[in-house]
Amino acid sequence: MTDPAIQFASTRDGVSIAFWTMGEGPPLIYLDVPGFSHVQLELSIAPYRVWHDRLSRGRRLVRLDFRGTGASGRIIEGFSVDSLAADVMAVVDKLHLRSFSLFARDGASPVAIKLATACPERLHRLILFNPWTNGAELPIHASLAAAEPLIDVNWHMFSEMLARVVMAVPDEEAAGVAAFLRRCTTPEGWKALAAAQRATDVTHLLARIGCPVLVISTGRTKLGSLDLSRQITSQIPDAQLLWFEGAMVPLGDTGAVGDAIEAFLGEPAEVEEPEPSAGGGAPPHQRPVLDKPLSPRELEVLRFIALGRTNQEIADELVVSLHTVRRHVSNILSKIDVSNRTQAARYASRWRLLD
Numbered sequence: 001m002t003d004p005a006i007q008f009a010s011t012r013d014g015v016s017i018a019f020w021t022m023g024e025g026p027p028l029i030y031l032d033v034p035g036f037s038h039v040q041l042e043l044s045i046a047p048y049r050v051w052h053d054r055l056s057r058g059r060r061l062v063r064l065d066f067r068g069t070g071a072s073g074r075i076i077e078g079f080s081v082d083s084l085a086a087d088v089m090a091v092v093d094k095l096h097l098r099s100f101s102l103f104a105r106d107g108a109s110p111v112a113i114k115l116a117t118a119c120p121e122r123l124h125r126l127i128l129f130n131p132w133t134n135g136a137e138l139p140i141h142a143s144l145a146a147a148e149p150l151i152d153v154n155w156h157m158f159s160e161m162l163a164r165v166v167m168a169v170p171d172e173e174a175a176g177v178a179a180f181l182r183r184c185t186t187p188e189g190w191k192a193l194a195a196a197q198r199a200t201d202v203t204h205l206l207a208r209i210g211c212p213v214l215v216i217s218t219g220r221t222k223l224g225s226l227d228l229s230r231q232i233t234s235q236i237p238d239a240q241l242l243w244f245e246g247a248m249v250p251l252g253d254t255g256a257v258g259d260a261i262e263a264f265l266g267e268p269a270e271v272e273e274p275e276p277s278a279g280g281g282a283p284p285h286q287r288p289v290l291d292k293p294l295s296p297r298e299l300e301v302l303r304f305i306a307l308g309r310t311n312q313e314i315a316d317e318l319v320v321s322l323h324t325v326r327r328h329v330s331n332i333l334s335k336i337d338v339s340n341r342t343q344a345a346r347y348a349s350r351w352r353l354l355d
Helices: 046-055 082-092 108-117 139-147 150-154 157-165 172-183 187-198 204-207 227-234 257-264 294-307 312-318 322-335 339-352
Strands: 007-010 016-020 027-031 060-064 099-106 123-129 213-217 239-244
Touching: 007 082, 027 046, 027 082, 027 257, 046 060, 046 082, 046 322, 060 213, 082 108, 108 123, 108 204, 123 157, 139 157, 139 187, 150 157, 150 187, 150 239, 157 172, 157 213, 157 312, 172 204, 213 227, 213 257, 227 239, 239 322, 322 339
Parallel strands: 027 060, 027 099, 099 123, 123 213, 213 239
Antiparallel strands: 007 016, 016 060
16 A cells, blocks of 8 residues: 655644645544654554554544654644644645544643634544543653653663553563654653643633544553543533553554444445435435334434434433433434434434424
């Protein structure tokens, strides 16, 4: 397979941001950890390539390096959340993307959360993998700050400590991961990025996220925990949490995580559209023929789903329990043969069930 071409976008403050795209379909922007990302080197690392191929199935995958990282401009200051969000928007504008979904890992999560509230009309779906929102509350950040003098003494040793202790990479792979890290940034760049992340707090933005969110936790890590993922999920209006104990992305078995992401984002390329009427969608009198027809209550719930209501909002509106709404949603997805709420909403719109 031919490697995608490395392209560049320029931010308003003049920083060159490296990126590439792979595949065709709805855009998915994949944000990796600031300071541990290199869009050019990743193309020659087998686990990364397998993961990128998976994410680009049926969609246009966009990968970029934040400022100070990888193939982007190697500056050593200006790493605020606002600045990193501007890096993403420079690429979005370069590609003329009207809307997109975001997938952010670990330290990239605050940037994705910022974008979700800064341009809600353009963000379709948000995936947060082992997220955190307040750098000052992560014990590992304080530990790394205490170890930072080692960077100036022995950058090689510090990078290997980071791989083994923070990233929990097996000993036989730690040297290679550490070498990759040293290619991703400089000692000065790492210190500046780490200081900016310790000062980052986007917790107050969680309640303002309007799009559906999938939070993925792999259990306890040095940069978070299942409890932290639960706390973050509980503060987002329309969010769900999935737990994959011990999963490593992209260096481990990514099959289950990839399946979950595909189910959440949907597979629009595989959805068959009926012949449109003059006004769009199916004629008002036409209804799908189902093996098990939807009940009046299920039709009501489906309409709420299509309007973007959360399960709790539906429960409050219908004065029923949350458990009852979840059961209705599960029955609806099964009866109309779709895998997620996004596809259910398309179904309702296509068959004019909102009329």
